[in-house]
Amino acid sequence: MSDRPIRIVAAAGSVRPGHFTGKALALVAEEVAASDDASIDVVDISGLRLPLPGEEATDDVKALQERFSAATGVVLATPEYHGSYSSVTKLLIDNLGFPSVLSGKPVGLLGVAAGQIGAIKALEHLRSVCSHVGAIVLPGPVSVAGCHKLFDEAGRCIDASTEKRLRGLAANLLDYIRGSICPRVALEEAARSGETQWMKRVTE
Numbered sequence: 673m674s675d676r677p678i679r680i681v682a683a684a685g686s687v688r689p690g691h692f693t694g695k696a697l698a699l700v701a702e703e704v705a706a707s708d709d710a711s712i713d714v715v716d717i718s719g720l721r722l723p724l725p726g727e728e729a730t731d732d733v734k735a736l737q738e739r740f741s742a743a744t745g746v747v748l749a750t751p752e753y754h755g756s757y758s759s760v761t762k763l764l765i766d767n768l769g770f771p772s773v774l775s776g777k778p779v780g781l782l783g784v785a786a787g788q789i790g791a792i793k794a795l796e797h798l799r800s801v802c803s804h805v806g807a808i809v810l811p812g813p814v815s816v817a818g819c820h821k822l823f824d825e826a827g828r829c830i831d832a833s834t835e836k837r838l839r840g841l842a843a844n845l846l847d848y849i850r851g852s853i854c855p856r857v858a859l860e861e862a863a864r865s866g867e868t869q870w871m872k873r874v875t876e
């Protein structure tokens with residue numbers, strides 16, 4: 673595990689070979705990795721055996737929950753399928769526990785669609801579910817429209833404004849964590865060490 677203080681876990685809710693959601697997410701991940709204080713762990717859902725709700729949990733589920741539990745922040749990326757987020761994304765969320773390990777974690781959302789209106793519906797539905805499970809859903813989700821025209825054969829983004837928005841999603845999440853999550857963690861640690869010293873004084 674990286675010794676950088678901020679740990680971002682990200683997942684793309686598509687298992688289609690060469691999916692565009694993963695191509696868009698790769699830029700978010702690249703931006704996180706470029707920072708000095710954050711590491712990125714991108715979960716490849718296609719490589720996991722995730723049971724349907726009610727089926728017996730697999731070893732992959734436990735490992736998946738541990739990865740997300742260790743996250744300071746999360747990025748969930750979904751394709752827009754039939755006017756909503758994908759069933760793969762829902763299966764991921766359903767396998768993150770009940771109560772969910774997403775609870776209390778800041779989550780940035782990314783939606784990717786072939787259509788020109790983008791992934792607005794997918795993002796609205798996903799925001800609602802993430803809030804329901806207790807995640808801190810950050811404002812400013814990024815919706816990518818017409819995704820088939822935005823990446824070259826090698827998967828590189830060829831649209832500067834899309835790339836800027838995708839990198840901005842990472843920057844927003846990291847800024848929120850630096851401003852609101854890390855100070856709290858530092859304060860708790862300071863309070864705990866202060867408490868230890870106080871106890872030492874009265875027991876000596």
Ligand SMILES: Cc1cc2nc3c(=O)[nH]c(=O)nc-3n(C[C@H](O)[C@H](O)[C@H](O)COP(=O)(O)O)c2cc1C
Pocket residue numbers: 686687688690691692693694750751752753754755756784785786787788790819820
């Ligand atoms: C089952 C299914 C439903 C889809 N429904 C929509 C839709 O409602 N709106 C849209 O813009 N694109 C829709 N698409 C196209 C996806 O947005 C497109 O495949 C895009 O590349 C994002 O998905 P990907 O990450 O799997 O590539 C659909 C694709 C599939 C496979």
